[in-house]
Amino acid sequence: MQPSSEPFWFTTKSPSPSPQLTTNIKTDVLVIGGGMAGLSCAQRLIESGRQVTLIEQDFCGSGASGKSSGFITPDSEIELSSLIANYGPIKAKRLWEFVLSGVDLIRHNIEHYQIACDYQLQDSLFIANSHRGQQHVTEENKARQNLGYQSTLYSKDSLNSIIGSAKFFSAVRYPQTFGINSYLYCQGLKDILVDAGLKVFEQTPALKIVDHLVTTPNGQIEAQKIIICADRWLPNLIPALKPEIYHVQTFLGITSPLTPTELKSIFPTDHLMVWDTSLIYNYFRITGDNRLLIGGGDLVYTYAKNQSNNTTRAAARLTHYLKTKFPHLNLTLTHVWPGLLGVTPDLLPILGTLPQNPHITYLSCATGLPWAAALGHLTAELIIEPSQSSALTANKTTELSSAELLNDFSPTRKFPLNPRLASVISTPLTFATSHVITKYL
Numbered sequence: 166m167q168p169s170s171e172p173f174w175f176t177t178k179s180p181s182p183s184p185q186l187t188t189n190i191k192t193d194v195l196v197i198g199g200g201m202a203g204l205s206c207a208q209r210l211i212e213s214g215r216q217v218t219l220i221e222q223d224f225c226g227s228g229a230s231g232k233s234s235g236f237i238t239p240d241s242e243i244e245l246s247s248l249i250a251n252y253g254p255i256k257a258k259r260l261w262e263f264v265l266s267g268v269d270l271i272r273h274n275i276e277h278y279q280i281a282c283d284y285q286l287q288d289s290l291f292i293a294n295s296h297r298g299q300q301h302v303t304e305e306n307k308a309r310q311n312l313g314y315q316s317t318l319y320s321k322d323s324l325n326s327i328i329g330s331a332k333f334f335s336a337v338r339y340p341q342t343f344g345i346n347s348y349l350y351c352q353g354l355k356d357i358l359v360d361a362g363l364k365v366f367e368q369t370p371a372l373k374i375v376d377h378l379v380t381t382p383n384g385q386i387e388a389q390k391i392i393i394c395a396d397r398w399l400p401n402l403i404p405a406l407k408p409e410i411y412h413v414q415t416f417l418g419i420t421s422p423l424t425p426t427e428l429k430s431i432f433p434t435d436h437l438m439v440w441d442t443s444l445i446y447n448y449f450r451i452t453g454d455n456r457l458l459i460g461g462g463d464l465v466y467t468y469a470k471n472q473s474n475n476t477t478r479a480a481a482r483l484t485h486y487l488k489t490k491f492p493h494l495n496l497t498l499t500h501v502w503p504g505l506l507g508v509t510p511d512l513l514p515i516l517g518t519l520p521q522n523p524h525i526t527y528l529s530c531a532t533g534l535p536w537a538a539a540l541g542h543l544t545a546e547l548i549i550e551p552s553q554s555s556a557l558t559a560n561k562t563t564e565l566s567s568a569e570l571l572n573d574f575s576p577t578r579k580f581p582l583n584p585r586l587a588s589v590i591s592t593p594l595t596f597a598t599s600h601v602i603t604k605y606l
């Protein structure tokens with residue numbers, strides 16, 4: 166039977182609807198976009214006592230945030246060793262502490278507000294699926310230890326104590342990570358924020374922004390501050406940012422619940438969140454109801470211009486991966502869905518303010534849920550205390566300087582390849598080459 170192409174998470178609960186905007190309104194702060202970034206930003210602003218309105222073109226969590234595989238780890242696209250290689254240890258540590266603060270924010274919300282989102286405490290396992298990948302794993306372990314983060318290295322021989330596959334070569338494992346149903350998280354956080362006073366309008370796209378006025382199909386919003394958290398759609402509202410922003414595509418698949426024997430044959434001891442060392446990598450974990458969730462890119466589609474709905478090909482690829490790594494299992498995917506996420510050429514996000522319109526702030530290309538949470542929080546802080554804002558760090562003993570982070574995330578920073586090269590060698594090629602340089606060279 167063909168797997169369904171509906172994101173599995175969306176079948177776990179209908180979205181709780183918010184109204185469409187049908188009149189003209191005024192607000193202190195308008196947040197555009199109801200994904201992890203927009204909701205996290207709105208949360209911090211509401212906590213500070215601001216009057217906040219959020220508009221979402223579809224429903225909260227309908228973008229990358231709700232379709233994601235819900236690995237809450239600091240390594241969404243770029244490992245610590247790559248950050249050190251690209252920027253040196255001081256900046257790498259700053260960026261790592263920043264993304265760890267996003268992990269903490271999500272964990273805090275789930276635990277404090279009891280958000281029912283299939284919260285699964287699982288260690289992360291970065292695993293080599295080739296001889297070349299072993300070097301990457303060793304470097305990652307060294308990088309983590311050098312910067313004072315917990316880390317355990319597994320050789321090929323010791324791997325069989327934690328994973329039931331002979332097809333991997335070595336791995337690095339670390340704690341304090343978890344998996345979630347990210348759609349339920351977004352929906353749950355939205356409900357909490359609405360109760361706390363956030364005004365949310367869904368099915369309400371921002372069509373145009375002129376000065377302080379945002380136009381939607383059936384009403385206008387006058388806002389003192391506007392924060393755009395629209396990820397890959399940002400260039401629709403700020404066309405000047407088009408060269409710096411593209412997307413990558415990944416596919417997810419999920420099985421029916423596995424039997425205890427099948428589970429044990431994959432993870433003999435603890436369930437882990439696993440991803441491999443390939444550039445277009447595969448990743449998998451077990452959900453709370455014992456399904457195997459697997460994701461991965463595809464050479465043809467990762468950098469394609471439009472979303473591919475060729476889930477048949479994706480299903481075949483993901484099933485083949487499972488068959489290769491776990492030949493004793495015969496697993497069928499019930500749902501396979503595509504998802505696009507915004508990326509910059511160096512896989513770090515963009516955060517900035519329009520010089521001619523300083524009341525408009527934008528963020529994009531978080532390339533990871535914890536990054537999006539931390540960015541949303543930082544952006545809110547910049548509005549709450551513009552002169553002395555700082556971001557939380559993971560251990561909360563020190564604070565990161567927002568000035569340094571703004572510099573790190575500036576859209577005018579130097580990228581591995583100038584994004585304007587896209588007009589000569591095409592956008593997909595420019596971004597693919599930049600990502601290879603960022604991750605491997």
Ligand SMILES: Cc1cc2nc3c(=O)[nH]c(=O)nc-3n(C[C@H](O)[C@H](O)[C@H](O)COP(=O)(O)OP(=O)(O)OC[C@H]3O[C@@H](n4cnc5c(N)ncnc54)[C@H](O)[C@@H]3O)c2cc1C
Pocket residue numbers: 197198199200201202203220221222223224225226227228229230231232233234235236237238241369370371372394395396397398399401402415416417460503504505506507529530531532533534535537
């Ligand atoms: C298939 C898939 C798997 C992933 N897996 C993981 C993972 O396991 N772990 C991880 O850390 N990251 C993962 N990611 C990446 C992560 O999901 C994203 O980087 C992150 O969710 C981005 O958050 P965001 O809020 O910036 O963007 P989004 O969630 O895309 O939110 C942007 C929102 O803005 C809305 N919007 C856009 N334009 C407008 C407009 N004009 N008016 C109103 N609303 C607008 C959109 O509808 C959307 O809801 C995955 C992504 C995908 C696609």
